[in-house]
Amino acid sequence: MSDAPVQTHALDYRAILQNTTSRTDAFLRDFIASRDGVPALLRESIEYSLFGPGKRVRPALAILSAQAVGGTPEAALPAAAALELIHCFSLVHDDLPSMDNDDLRRGRPTNHKVYGDAVAILAGDAMNTLAFELLAESLSDPALAVKLSLELARATGPAGMIGGQILDTCYPQLKHVDSQAADLASLQRIHRLKTGALIRAACRMGGISAQADAWHLQILDELGQAVGLVFQIVDDLLDVTSSDAHLGKKTGKDADIGKLTYPVLLGVEQTNAELNRQQKLAEQALARLGPAAEPLSLVVHALARRDK
Amino acid sequence: MSDAPVQTHALDYRAILQNTTSRTDAFLRDFIASRDGVPALLRESIEYSLFGPGKRVRPALAILSAQAVGGTPEAALPAAAALELIHCFSLVHDDLPSMDNDDLRRGRPTNHKVYGDAVAILAGDAMNTLAFELLAESLSDPALAVKLSLELARATGPAGMIGGQILDTCYPQLKHVDSQAADLASLQRIHRLKTGALIRAACRMGGISAQADAWHLQILDELGQAVGLVFQIVDDLLDVTSSDAHLGKKTGKDADIGKLTYPVLLGVEQTNAELNRQQKLAEQALARLGPAAEPLSLVVHALARRDK
Numbered sequence: 001m002s003d004a005p006v007q008t009h010a011l012d013y014r015a016i017l018q019n020t021t022s023r024t025d026a027f028l029r030d031f032i033a034s035r036d037g038v039p040a041l042l043r044e045s046i047e048y049s050l051f052g053p054g055k056r057v058r059p060a061l062a063i064l065s066a067q068a069v070g071g072t073p074e075a076a077l078p079a080a081a082a083l084e085l086i087h088c089f090s091l092v093h094d095d096l097p098s099m100d101n102d103d104l105r106r107g108r109p110t111n112h113k114v115y116g117d118a119v120a121i122l123a124g125d126a127m128n129t130l131a132f133e134l135l136a137e138s139l140s141d142p143a144l145a146v147k148l149s150l151e152l153a154r155a156t157g158p159a160g161m162i163g164g165q166i167l168d169t170c171y172p173q174l175k176h177v178d179s180q181a182a183d184l185a186s187l188q189r190i191h192r193l194k195t196g197a198l199i200r201a202a203c204r205m206g207g208i209s210a211q212a213d214a215w216h217l218q219i220l221d222e223l224g225q226a227v228g229l230v231f232q233i234v235d236d237l238l239d240v241t242s243s244d245a246h247l248g249k250k251t252g253k254d255a256d257i258g259k260l261t262y263p264v265l266l267g268v269e270q271t272n273a274e275l276n277r278q279q280k281l282a283e284q285a286l287a288r289l290g291p292a293a294e295p296l297s298l299v300v301h302a303l304a305r306r307d308k
Numbered sequence: 309m310s311d312a313p314v315q316t317h318a319l320d321y322r323a324i325l326q327n328t329t330s331r332t333d334a335f336l337r338d339f340i341a342s343r344d345g346v347p348a349l350l351r352e353s354i355e356y357s358l359f360g361p362g363k364r365v366r367p368a369l370a371i372l373s374a375q376a377v378g379g380t381p382e383a384a385l386p387a388a389a390a391l392e393l394i395h396c397f398s399l400v401h402d403d404l405p406s407m408d409n410d411d412l413r414r415g416r417p418t419n420h421k422v423y424g425d426a427v428a429i430l431a432g433d434a435m436n437t438l439a440f441e442l443l444a445e446s447l448s449d450p451a452l453a454v455k456l457s458l459e460l461a462r463a464t465g466p467a468g469m470i471g472g473q474i475l476d477t478c479y480p481q482l483k484h485v486d487s488q489a490a491d492l493a494s495l496q497r498i499h500r501l502k503t504g505a506l507i508r509a510a511c512r513m514g515g516i517s518a519q520a521d522a523w524h525l526q527i528l529d530e531l532g533q534a535v536g537l538v539f540q541i542v543d544d545l546l547d548v549t550s551s552d553a554h555l556g557k558k559t560g561k562d563a564d565i566g567k568l569t570y571p572v573l574l575g576v577e578q579t580n581a582e583l584n585r586q587q588k589l590a591e592q593a594l595a596r597l598g599p600a601a602e603p604l605s606l607v608v609h610a611l612a613r614r615d616k
Contacts, residue, residue: 020373035465035467036469037471037501038466038467038471039466039471039474039475039529041474041478042466042471042474043466046466078580089433096425096426096429098424098426098429099426117406118406118407119478120400122401122470122474124433125432125433125470126465126466126470126471128436128437129436129461129464129465129466130461132440132457132461133457133462135457136454136456136461142451142453142454142480143450145450146444146450146453146454146457149443149444149453149457150441153437153440153444155437156437156442157343157434157438157441158346158347158351158434158437159344159345159346162350162430163346163347163434166347166349166350166426166427167347169427169430170349170355170427193345233539258335259420262325263462273313284387
């Protein structure tokens, strides 16, 4: 980590995130507004979750990864917007009563609390599909559209985010068959899939959007893997150490429901050690990318601190 | 309708459907088997719904539409397989307790009755995403992959099948605001979206896979619209006139829950008149396609009779 004052960093990364967020939101609003024939209730439910408060982490990673390898922010906007559609779809479904059963998300009632389970399921389904519609219609180069679509589908699907969610949701029921060693392997697999796959895809899709060569794409891949783990470990730690009001969602419930997390399994101290290890790996990747990765570096550091 | 004996038609269309089904299933089995890293429970749930008994109507329409405009069956297999993934995803989600709440589908317990709601939701999500993964990786021509992906996403998404499902699911609650005239418009909109969009896309995607020109694509479009309505009207009629055992699912429940259907709104006689009108439109489109559309024509006729 840099020795520069936190305040300077805090200002910088805030301006950067504000910029990537407003570009992504403008792109998403244009895209959603231009869909004809969407039933009003479905549109409202989609917009409730898509344009609610959110940090837009994945779009920022995609846009700044593109910049880090010499691309423009504009080139990465379709990837950024598609990633956010997938992320929002996953939040809406993960919050459902049969999954994590959350009433609160980003300080507001969850989608199914407002619109009911049926509409929430369908709004999530719609955002899943819309991500691929967006990629298919927003890129002038078909070969690039196919590459991005394949990358996003694999990161989202049964061997990616959705696969991670099933392991996470079903873990409490499956727990009795696992030993402690299997627990750590399970935990790592869940994290790699559930949060990691889409974060990694964000970095890779930014690079692909900027037509990065294989060498740069490999660095972005390694960065994405480390950042994904950092992000999830910080999230696990916050569930143990924060209050509901600070996070805008219910805390302390992971342990309550027997969910597998780093602090539950390793304790807070060892969890912090793993966090530092992953942060160093991210640091090394960022250093290899050079000066064009400075904005990306600031945002990655802020994510690791989970600053407000 | 042709004057040829039903028996001859029945034999022909069965052989044709058996052929398109076995090609599609082989393609889908290869595709699913080659996905690495899918959690076992999720794979089992996906395969339960994807490879259960099913008529494979959409794959047949795609493959035979390709043939009708001079293409090979092989060219249409990615489209056929992707369409079936989307169709199966929609069945799994539509059957959920918060939607149609069906316990029985194609004579077997529905996915959520076997695996629980969480797994069923995630299996549906996975099949939705897998359809786009399949299109992105199965076609050597990126421009064709993008066209098919766009066509499928639009037919599936909030202005297509998913939009139709929300109207259908929420209709009983919204009913009081609609007059009789609005009812018919609502019914037509629901049918056009919920079943029609994907049937129409099947015919169009077959044509696109075969690199059909605009004139042929327009005919396939008109055929698809008529077939979609025929299919839905026959389904509505069967709910009124059939038994549970014959259909392999619960019947007579549409009227029970105040669902909007043609027989509920127009009565059986007028519903049959509308069915005949749509069948004639399909007939006209098939005639314009010429002799290469003969297998497609046999299957369309069989669908209209809903033969076993």
